[in-house]
Amino acid sequence: MTPQQDIAREIWEIFAEPTPEKRARYEQFRLQEAAVGRRAVRFFSEFRPAHLDLAETISTRFADLVSTAPTEVDGLRAVVHEYRRLEPTTHPDLLYHALRVFVTHHHGSVDLEIPSILVTDPELVAPSEGDGSQRERDSRLAVAAGSPEETRLDWFREDPLLNEHHAHWHVVYTGNNPLERQGEMFFYMHRQMLARYNAERTALTISPVKAYDDFRQPIKVGYAPGPDVRLGRTFDDRAPNLGLLDGNDVSDQRTLLTDIRNDLLAGTFDVTAAVNEIVQADRLGSTIEPNARALPGKTYRGYHGFGHVAIADSDLDGRFGVMARTTTAIRDVVFWEWHQGIDDIYGQWQTRLQPYNFRTDAPKTLLRKSVDTAGQPFSPDLIVCKTASLPTGITPEQAGTLLFGGANWNTDFGNVLATANNSAGQPIRCQTTNALNTRMQSGTIRFTDVGGVPRAYNYPFVNHDPFSLFIRVENKNPVKTTVTVRVFLVPDTQAEDRTKWIELDKFLADLNPLEKKVIYRADTASSVIRKPAVTNPATNNTAFDPTNINAANARCNCGYPYHMLLPRGTTAGMKFRLMVMLTNADIDIAGQQANCASLSFCGTRNQNYPDRRPLGYPFNRPFATPAGIAGTIAGQDNMASRVITIKQV
Amino acid sequence: MLHLHTPPQHPALPGFRLALRQAMISAGDLPAWTETYSDNPNALLELIVDERIVLELSVNQPAPAPARLVGLLHRPAVPTWRQQASRAGQLSVRFLSALFIAFFPKCPFCWAAYMSYLGATGVVSVQYQPWLIWVLAGLLAINVGVLYWTRHRHGLGPFWLCLAGAALVITNRLWLNEPALLWLGAGCLLVGSLWNSLSQKMTDSIRYWGGVIGIAPHPNHHA
Numbered sequence: 032m033t034p035q036q037d038i039a040r041e042i043w044e045i046f047a048e049p050t051p052e053k054r055a056r057y058e059q060f061r062l063q064e065a066a067v068g069r070r071a072v073r074f075f076s077e078f079r080p081a082h083l084d085l086a087e088t089i090s091t092r093f094a095d096l097v098s099t100a101p102t103e104v105d106g107l108r109a110v111v112h113e114y115r116r117l118e119p120t121t122h123p124d125l126l127y128h129a130l131r132v133f134v135t136h137h138h139g140s141v142d143l144e145i146p147s148i149l150v151t152d153p154e155l156v157a158p159s160e161g162d163g164s165q166r167e168r169d170s171r172l173a174v175a176a177g178s179p180e181e182t183r184l185d186w187f188r189e190d191p192l193l194n195e196h197h198a199h200w201h202v203v204y205t206g207n208n209p210l211e212r213q214g215e216m217f218f219y220m221h222r223q224m225l226a227r228y229n230a231e232r233t234a235l236t237i238s239p240v241k242a243y244d245d246f247r248q249p250i251k252v253g254y255a256p257g258p259d260v261r262l263g264r265t266f267d268d269r270a271p272n273l274g275l276l277d278g279n280d281v282s283d284q285r286t287l288l289t290d291i292r293n294d295l296l297a298g299t300f301d302v303t304a305a306v307n308e309i310v311q312a313d314r315l316g317s318t319i320e321p322n323a324r325a326l327p328g329k330t331y332r333g334y335h336g337f338g339h340v341a342i343a344d345s346d347l348d349g350r351f352g353v354m355a356r357t358t359t360a361i362r363d364v365v366f367w368e369w370h371q372g373i374d375d376i377y378g379q380w381q382t383r384l385q386p387y388n389f390r391t392d393a394p395k396t397l398l399r400k401s402v403d404t405a406g407q408p409f410s411p412d413l414i415v416c417k418t419a420s421l422p423t424g425i426t427p428e429q430a431g432t433l434l435f436g437g438a439n440w441n442t443d444f445g446n447v448l449a450t451a452n453n454s455a456g457q458p459i460r461c462q463t464t465n466a467l468n469t470r471m472q473s474g475t476i477r478f479t480d481v482g483g484v485p486r487a488y489n490y491p492f493v494n495h496d497p498f499s500l501f502i503r504v505e506n507k508n509p510v511k512t513t514v515t516v517r518v519f520l521v522p523d524t525q526a527e528d529r530t531k532w533i534e535l536d537k538f539l540a541d542l543n544p545l546e547k548k549v550i551y552r553a554d555t556a557s558s559v560i561r562k563p564a565v566t567n568p569a570t571n572n573t574a575f576d577p578t579n580i581n582a583a584n585a586r587c588n589c590g591y592p593y594h595m596l597l598p599r600g601t602t603a604g605m606k607f608r609l610m611v612m613l614t615n616a617d618i619d620i621a622g623q624q625a626n627c628a629s630l631s632f633c634g635t636r637n638q639n640y641p642d643r644r645p646l647g648y649p650f651n652r653p654f655a656t657p658a659g660i661a662g663t664i665a666g667q668d669n670m671a672s673r674v675i676t677i678k679q680v
Numbered sequence: 681m682l683h684l685h686t687p688p689q690h691p692a693l694p695g696f697r698l699a700l701r702q703a704m705i706s707a708g709d710l711p712a713w714t715e716t717y718s719d720n721p722n723a724l725l726e727l728i729v730d731e732r733i734v735l736e737l738s739v740n741q742p743a744p745a746p747a748r749l750v751g752l753l754h755r756p757a758v759p760t761w762r763q764q765a766s767r768a769g770q771l772s773v774r775f776l777s778a779l780f781i782a783f784f785p786k787c788p789f790c791w792a793a794y795m796s797y798l799g800a801t802g803v804v805s806v807q808y809q810p811w812l813i814w815v816l817a818g819l820l821a822i823n824v825g826v827l828y829w830t831r832h833r834h835g836l837g838p839f840w841l842c843l844a845g846a847a848l849v850i851t852n853r854l855w856l857n858e859p860a861l862l863w864l865g866a867g868c869l870l871v872g873s874l875w876n877s878l879s880q881k882m883t884d885s886i887r888y889w890g891g892v893i894g895i896a897p898h899p900n901h902h903a
Contacts, residue, residue, distance in 0.1 A: 399681075399712035402697045411712050441710040510885040544885045658717055662688040666717045 035141045038107045042134065043144050043575045045114060046127070046151045051481045053123035054265065060120060075124035076343070076355040077201055078336035080321070082125060087207040089117065089129035094137070103139040124356070127151075131202045135588075138637055145588065147571045148195040148358070153478035155265065155359050156191035158490045159257035178252040178271065180237050181364045186491045187231050188362050191476070192568050192592035196561070197224070199588050201357040203633050206322045212640050214316025214324060215309060217335075218377040219646035220632050221370050223559075223591075226521075226533045228367055230598040233522045234605050243365055244372030246284040246341065249274040252364040256353050259486060266359065267350035275345045284338065287331040288372075291319070294329070295379050308384060309645050315380055319373060338369050378530060386655040389667050394514050394615040395507040396542070398671035403445075407523070408661065410671035412504065413611055414444045415464050418497035418553060422459035429453075431501045431549040434461055440503065440547055466676040469495045469599050474568050492568060494594040495554075502550040502611055506542035507668075513541050513616035514669075515642070516550065519650070520598075523606035523674060527660050529650040532610070534559055534631055535596070537642065539616055554596055558630040561590030568594065587636060590629030600677030610664060610672040612649060619643050682713035682753070686725040687739075695743030696725060703749035729753060813853055820846040823869075827876055834876055834883060841872035 032040070061071045075082050093110045100106030110133065117126055134143045148156055187193070200220055204213045229239045243250060253271035275281055294300065300311045317324040321333040342365055343355035353359035353366075360366045403409035414435055422430050433451040435444060444463045453459050476488045506512050518536040525531040537558040540550045555564040565571040598607070621643040634640035645651045654660050664670040682700070686693055704711040727735040727749075734752040735744070824846055827839040845868025852861045878886070890896030 397681075397714065399710075400715055401711045401713065402701050404698075404701075406694050406698045411710055441712075443710050511881045511888065513881075543888050657721070658688040662717060665715045666688070668714055 034104045038104050038111070039141055039143050040575050041111055042107065042130075043146055045111070045130065046146050047575075049479065050123055050127070050152060051154060051265075053118070055481065056119075057121075057123055061122075071120075072122040072125055074351050074355065075122045075128065076340055076351070077128060077206075077357045078339035078343075078355065080206065080333060080336065083206045086125050086129040086132065087205070089121070089126065090132040090136075093129065093133040097137070097139065103141055106139075107141060107143075128202070132205050135199075135202050136208075144572065144575070146575070147568070147573045148191050148198070149476055149568065149571070150573050152358055153476045154259040154480070154486075155356075156189065156194055156490075157257055157259040157476055157486075157488045158189055159185060159255055159362065161258040161488065178364065180235070181252050183235055183237070184228075184231055186471070186493070187228065187595075188364070188367075189490070190492055190592065190595065191474075191490065192492075192565065192571065193595060194358060194361055196589075196591055197361050198356075198358040200632060203589050204322075206320065209317060209322035209324050210634075212309060212313050212634075212646070213322050214314060214318070214320060215312040215646050216632070216640075217316045217320045217322075218312065218374070222374050222377065222530060222647065223534055223632075224361070225367065225370060225374055226531050227595070227598060229525070229531055230522050230533060230607075233524065234599060234601050240367045240371045242372035242375050243368035244284075244288060244375070246275045246281040250342070250345065250365050250368075254352065254363045254365070256359065256362060259480065259488070265351075266353050266355075269345060269352050269363075269365075273345055275341060284341070287334050287337070290330050291334065291376055292379065295376070295383070298383075300380055301383060308651075312377075312380070312645065316377070319376060335373055338372075342369060374530065381651060382653055384652045386653050387649060388655075389649065389663065389669075392615055392618055393667060393669040394512055394613055395668075396512070396514060396613050397505040397507055397668045398502070398611065398613070400665055400671060403674060405674075407606075407674045408608065408665065408672045409445075410611075410673045411443050411445075412502060412671055413609060413673045414501040414503070415467065415609075415675060416449075416461045416499045416501060417464055418499045420460070420462035421499060422453075422461060425453055425459060427499060427551045427553065428549075430459055430461060431551045433459060434549075435501055435503055436547060436549040464498075465674075466604060466678050467495060467498055467597060467600075468678055468680045469493055469597055470680050471599075472594075492594055493597075493599045494566070495597045498554050500536075500552045500554075502552070503547070504540075504542065504550060504613060505547045506545055508542075509544045511541065511543055513539055514613040515616045515619045516540050516552070517612045517614065517648070518552075519610045519612075520675075521608050521610070522598075523608050526608045529652075529654065529660060532647075532650045533598070534647070535609075537631055539620075540613075555593065557593075557596055559591045559632060560593045560596055561588055561629055564593035566593060568592070587629075587633070589633035591632070597677055600679050602679050604676040604678040607675050607677055608672050609675045610670065612664075612667075613669040614644070614648075683728040684713060684715045684725065685718060685728060686715070687719075687721045687723050688717045689721055690725045690737070690739060692725060692737050692739075692741060692743040696727075696737070699743050699746045699749055700727070702746035703753060706746060707750050707753050709753065727752065813850075816853075817846075817850055820850070820869075823873065827872065830876065833880065834878070838872040838876035841868050841875070845869035845872060 061073060064071045072082060072085070075086075077083060092113065096109040096113060097103060097106030100109055110130075114126065114130060131145060134145055137143055145151070204210055204216060210216075225240060232239060249272045250269065251272055253269050253273065255268040256266045300315045302308045302311055313324065314326055318326045318329050318332055319334050321336065325332045339354050339360065343352040345352065353363050354369075398410055398412045401409050401411055421427055425433075433453060434449045435442075439449075439451065446465045447463055449461045449463055451459055470493070471491050472494050473489050473491055476486075476490060478486055480486045500518065502516065504514075516536070516538050518534075519532045520535050521528075521532045535557060536552060538552060538556070540548070542548050557564075598605075600607075619642055621639055621641055630641060642648075650660075654663050658666060661672070664672050682704075684693075684696070684700075686696075690696075700713065701711040722739055725737040726733050729752065735749070737743070820842075824839065824842050827842050828836075831839055845865045848861055848865025848868065852858055852865060875883070887896050
């Protein structure tokens with residue numbers, strides 16, 4: 032093993048050390064300190080600005096150690112040494128957060144890896160249902176009584192890699208050193224999570240998430256994180272219909288929300304000739320989140336984090352709920368309700384924007400329109416293939432051109448076995464489809480509990496059959512054109528609600544002059560997922576692999592889990608609308624494209640965000656009436672949509 | 681390509697789309713069209729085939745049966761000479777304006793290149809001064825130097841072309857005095873300078889069209 036691999040392994044193994052024991056040891060230290068009148072962090076929360084400041088101090092010190100060392104490896108050894116020095120007197124979760132921030136933002140030649148959450152914090156992502164024993168089931172139901180329908184979405188909220196996605200995003204976009212457009216991204220990334228959550232609720236005929244934005248009201252649904260989370264000595268249960276602790280929080284929250292709404296109505300964040308909507312979205316998001324670019328003097332600075340902590344601290348026994356940590360918050364129903372309230376603020380601000388006139392800067396491209404037998408939008412130019420049926424011995428791009436371009440340009444490919452001949456005259460085939468299949472699978476979390484007891488929990492996760500998208504587009508321009516291809520998905524019943532559209536992908540495509548091109552895109556290349564696509568969470572960086580310690584092959588951990596790229600749908604088949612929009616890349620591109628990780632949620636590492644359009648474009652503004660969203664798509668040559676069914680098999 | 685122009689809330693629109701789909705399938709066509717919307721809610725729904733309105737529906741009229749639409753889909757559409765001339769004119773104007781913008785000198789170096797070209801070839805009418813040849817030589821040197829400096833844009837092709845052109849022009853002015861060589865050198869300078877002033881996208885487009893008409897490698901769609 033090279034020195035680079037050796038130090039990377041050492042840091043990997045620090046993350047892999049069991050945290051519950053560390054928390055227990057630290058608690059002894061904290062009690063000793065308290066006995067002599069000294070205060071130490073009792074419970075670390077990324078949502079507490081003071082805690083973030085402490086973590087930031089440490090991560091900055093780590094970075095300084097590397098930058099001042101003779102070599103990078105020497106610097107990283109000094110980081111490990113410093114970590115060990117701080118360990119006995121620093122809250123382990125705080126110290127881990129500091130190390131995560133350092134590793135994530137480290138851009139030396141040594142590619143550092145952070146293990147999967149299944150390795151770093153397995154007890155925090157164990158299913159709340161435990162191992163299904165009657166004792167655990169009774170205990171849980173006693174706490175979560177009154178919310179049987181919410182329990183049906185435990186698989187979604189408790190998905191280990193979805194929790195990891197949320198936690199990692201908050202490490203990439205940390206509060207004290209905000210990245211470009213962080214406030215806007217804060218709103219957008221959480222809106223996308225909500226859109227996906229709401230799609231799952233729609234599938235289960237559960238009403239969309241309602242905002243919890245009034246602390247005077249009790250929180251209806253309780254949450255019991257599960258037996259091993261408790262064994263981790265970390266989180267507390269919350270009983271149903273629990274009111275928040277009496278005190279300042281309750282009245283403060285209403286005052287702060289009123290202040291926000293008044294500022295929105297007063298036009299504090301309105302677009303002006305001098306300040307565009309990206310800057311204003313960033314200011315509003317930065318102030319609400321908060322991060323260091325928050326507007327000064329606003330009472331509601333940190334409204335979002337304030338809510339997390341207040342809700343997590345809603346019990347009387349002095350312990351905290353899962354809402355206090357980015358690693359666990361999304362497990363709780365109230366996380367989504369609180370964030371719906373945050374999203375409503377974003378939405379209120381967006382309603383003050385004028386609808387786009389998409390004709391002004393649309394590239395001269397053509398996506399053809401049609402309807403299916405039910406009269407629903409069905410562009411023949413959006414073709415979906417099952418990846419497993421793609422022909423071999425030929426690239427997918429070549430296959431797409433042969434199967435769907437040329438002489439087949441005017442052929443309808445709904446749900447057929449497309450055939451063509453390759454250059455050698457041999458037949459090639461591909462099964463197109465109107466239905467994508469998802470399926471529930473099971474994974475196992477294994478770890479050694481406090482006291483050396485081996486534990487194993489099965490958890491369910493959704494996955495889908497790999498699919499490929501082929502887009503037929505005609506360039507009407509006599510010069511070469513580069514377009515940004517934006518792909519979205521929405522439950523058919525919510526297609527007129529712009530906040531419900533799920534971003535599936537965003538990428539560039541070159542079109543030759545007047546070319547009729549078939550663009551190919553695999554689901555594994557999606558801009559919203561982390562790369563490489565993890566098809567099985569059990570194989571997700573759960574063992575140190577020195578062959579990956581190579582900056583050229585650097586793995587980037589940001590992004591939505593691949594296995595959750597598609598909503599689960601229903602067993603009978605649930606209708607969704609797939610939409611593609613082509614925009615002019617000459618206008619869009621602001622910087623280098625990402626070569627790994629999620630472009631959509633993290634941009635390009637250490638570069639400006641590569642898309643100059645507001646996040647979520649074109650769904651970031653109200654649509655013109657009476658055309659609405661469907662009418663706008665139908666009336667634009669650079670947009671098209673089609674219905675597609677997602678079926679859980 | 682068929683086109684619908686309609687108010688988006690036209691009552692017959694959903695039924696019309698379905699009927700159109702069925703009609704196109706019956707006619708053996710791919711059921712596909714484009715749509716644009718009228719802001720006037722009382723406007724007619726118009727079906728346009730080859731830029732001619734073949735059917736109009738008021739807001740009170742129901743969608744026609746697919747069989748009726750089938751007959752409208754394949755109207756012979758022979759464009760008149762006026763339409764052909766108009767299209768050709770529109771294309772030419774767009775193409776020429778794009779070329780003008782592409783070649784318009786946008787920086788001091790471009791001005792230097794153009795002026796050196798015009799001066800060296802004698803297009804600019806000035807009284808002859810013996811020292812002028814060295815001014816022109818200086819401008820040509822700047823032009824060639826800039827082409828080398830910006831070689832990351834289009835490689836060394838424009839540089840070598842202009843260097844050859846400059847050498848021809850200067851040697852011709854000083855010693856040979858052969859008009860054909862002068863124009864050959866001027867041609868090299870012109871092509872090299874224009875080549876370098878094109879955007880990468882324009883170069884790609886020209887290369888693409890060159891492939892289509894057979895004077896460059898054929899564009900490989902499958903690459």
